[in-house]
Amino acid sequence: MSQVYIFSNTITFEKHPSQERSDDQMMMTQTYQHILALAFAVKEINKKTQILPNVTLGFHIYNSQFGEIWTYLASMELLSRQGRFIPNYSCDTENTLVAVIGGPNSNVCLHMATILCMYKMPQLIYGSAPQMNDKTQAVFFHQMFPNGTHHFMGILQLLLHFKWTWIGVLSQNEKNTEKFIEKILPVFSERGICFEFIQRFPKLTFIGDIERTVKEGFETFSIIMESTTNIVVVHGEIQDIHFLRMIPVAAEFEDIPMQTKAKVWVMTAQMEFTSFHFQRSWSMEILHGALSFTIHSKEVLGFQRFLQMRSPNSEKDDGFIEDFWKEAFNCSFRKSGIEERDGKICTGEEKLETLLASVFEMSMTGHSYSIYNAVHAVAHALHNMQSFQFKQRTLADREIQTFLNPQPQQLHHFLRSVSFNNSAGEKVSFNQNGEIIAGFDIINWIVFPNQSFQRVKVGKMDVVGLPENVFTIQEDAIIWPRRFNQILPHSLCNDNCQPGYRRVKKEGEPFCCFDCRPCPEGTISNQKNVGDCFQCPEDQYPKHTKDVCVPKKISFLSYEEPLGISLAVFALFFSFITTLVFGIFIKHQDTPIVKANNQNLTYTLLVSLLLSFLCTLLFIGRPEKVTCQLQQPAFGIIFSMAVSCVLAKTTIVVLAFMATKPGSSMRKWVGKRLALVIVISCSFIQVTICIVWLAIAPPFPDFDMQSVTEELVLECNEGSTIMFYCVLGYMGFLATVSFTVAFLARKLPDSFNEAKFITFSMLVFCSVWLSFVPTYLSTKGKYMVAVEIFSILSSSAGLLGCIFSPKCFIILLRPDLNKRGQLIRNIK
Structure with a gap:
């Protein structure tokens, strides 16, 4: 997992790298819930006697810190003896590695796979699935993220439902997004969606690149805010939402009135709310009225109680809790050599439920729900493998020992075929491609004046339901950005061509941009935005408004006229x-x-x-x-x-x-x-x-x-x-x-x-x-x-x-x- 975001200095090799390297760390308090979801799931399984009797599950947590170097290092440590970094050497008999849960972004999963796939290690991905270059690597992946095609089709359905055909796209600056740009967006175009702009998040890897990144960021801000579209589709990762929070700051710096430029952000399911410490006092108004897709989830029984019981005083074996506590409650613990933060001392008695949702959420997020299901999937697969072995062999010490040291490749078949109901009553299973069979929830973000927020479910994308129920949306339940005064936002390149008119493409403009011309004499159009007018049936004629056909009167030279x-x-x-x-x-x-x-x-x-x-x-x-x-x-x-x-x-x-x-x-x-x-x-x-x-x-x-x-x-x-x-x-x-x-x-x-x-x-x-x-x-x-x-x-x-x-x-x-x-x- 990743809880800390690290910015490193550029290494020029003018000095020894150990002397040049200086890392700046910024913690994201929101991702601490991922750790707690893992601990809660393992604790819940170990208490149950129905699953893995006489076997205790444990876990190791490695912080990849959103970086390639740390991801490679963590992957190598998994293959070493605990406490000693000797790659490819592990002789522990009790601490047997059977699976790895990785995330929350695609880069972590991709770099993790480079090492672990060589050892046929089962990997369960709880963030966005990476675009695998080697198809053989995909065999060892079990995605807790549903099929990406359903995800993007859900976004397309949302745009078409609201007739938003003129949109902007903001995408992450990673190789993994090329599939989205090259394969998904053309499908949107085929369904009548036009793009006013396609921009990338500015990427900051090294501290020395701050000036360049800020410049790129301001250019992107200007393009977004000066655009005419009201809808921006954001294709990002979990850590990218902090970029959206920088837009009001940039808008204020550039003297751009946010009240007249507010957009409806349509965010992909990989994104969750994350922020840095310095953004705590920033306005969250930009997220008000946003729509986002999230992995379908339900509140797990006992999880909130588990969170409420967390305390640095009682959880001595939690190596993350003190750093989280200090960041979340803006305090410091009494330790020698460490200054108090603003004079506030952490007592350890603070309550997580008192924190704003922008700091830490008490309800289980989609990523945490995926981690929780991933742990249970591994446990059920191990249980099924144990049951299979007991049926095939006579129970003896040798067989017991064999199970206590299972080979990772033995687990793949049982993971692919696993199917169970979790404690929330949801069925968990995988398809033949190792993707979890699940849908997506459509969430509406509501921001309150105290800079807290609430996510309200307003729709869903049910991939296993009936065709007519695949996409549902509760339009009346949506809260739109305040700029629109609760009126459904429109996003068109130009106004609709009314019945009686036809569209004529503007030269040099996207196909969504057109002029409206009256239908030629003798033809009509009875719908909006038609490309061609058509003739009436022979027994009818066009009304003078050219939008409807009127039955012709039967005429002949009569004695009555x-x-x-x-x-x-x-x-x-x-x-x-x-x-x-x-x-x-x-x-x-x-x-x-x-x-x-x-x-x-x-x-x-x-x-x-x-x-x-x-x-x-x-x-x-x-x-x-x-x-x-x-x-x-x-x-x-x-x-x-x-x-x-x-x-x-x-x-x-x-x-x-x-x-x-x-x-x-x-x-x-x-x-x-x-x-x-x-x-x-x-x-x-x-x-x-x-x-x-x-x-x-x-x-x-x-x-x-x-x-x-x-x-x-x-x-x-x-x-x-x-x-x-x-x-x-x-x-x-x-x-x-x-x-x-x-x-x-x-x-x-x-x-x-x-x-x-x-x-x-x-x-x-x-x-x-x-x-x-x-x-x-x-x-x-x-x-x-x-x-x-x-x-x-x-x-x-x-x-x-x-x-x-x-x-x-x-x-x-x-x-x-x-x-x-x-x-x-x-x-x-």
């Missing part, structure tokens, strides 16, 4: 007008103007226009299978018939005037049969196109999920866009031919010549449908249907108005012009 009602009213109105015109023509069917230019064509055209107006009603209302299959074909066939009638009328007018010329051969073409052929043939082509369309890819009801952001448009899918444009194209072809013929015949001298009016009507018709195509393609949703309805109504109304309004004017208002004589006079 103003636009649908207006179009339906116009369709019915024009249908009524067409019917009225048709009635007028029926009533005046014997008049010249009605009979002129093929009376049947006129009636057919009026019926076609009536059907054109009425077919628009198929486009209004919820699209169904039947209505979808009727819409476009009905519109195409009816309009083709109407335009065919117009073309036939125009053609007959042209042929009629050409036939009036003497000797013209056109007379045989003038007649009703020609008009009938033109109408039927032109309409038949459109009918054929529509039949093919319905046969190969008929229109059907469909949802358009893309055109309108907030609506699910229920529409009639054309089925085949090519066939749809074929229908329109053919209709446009007929209209173009009709317009051309009418334009050529517009100046023929005839009172009842329709060519001029047909020219205007076809000009209107072509203008409407030429503007329809770009308008239709640029419109979305139900308004595409409205555009098509409007085009049908306006083009039909253009034909009706331009062709029939002049005739109705004459029939109703100028009947004097509706006479055969007037017609003959105008022709002449």
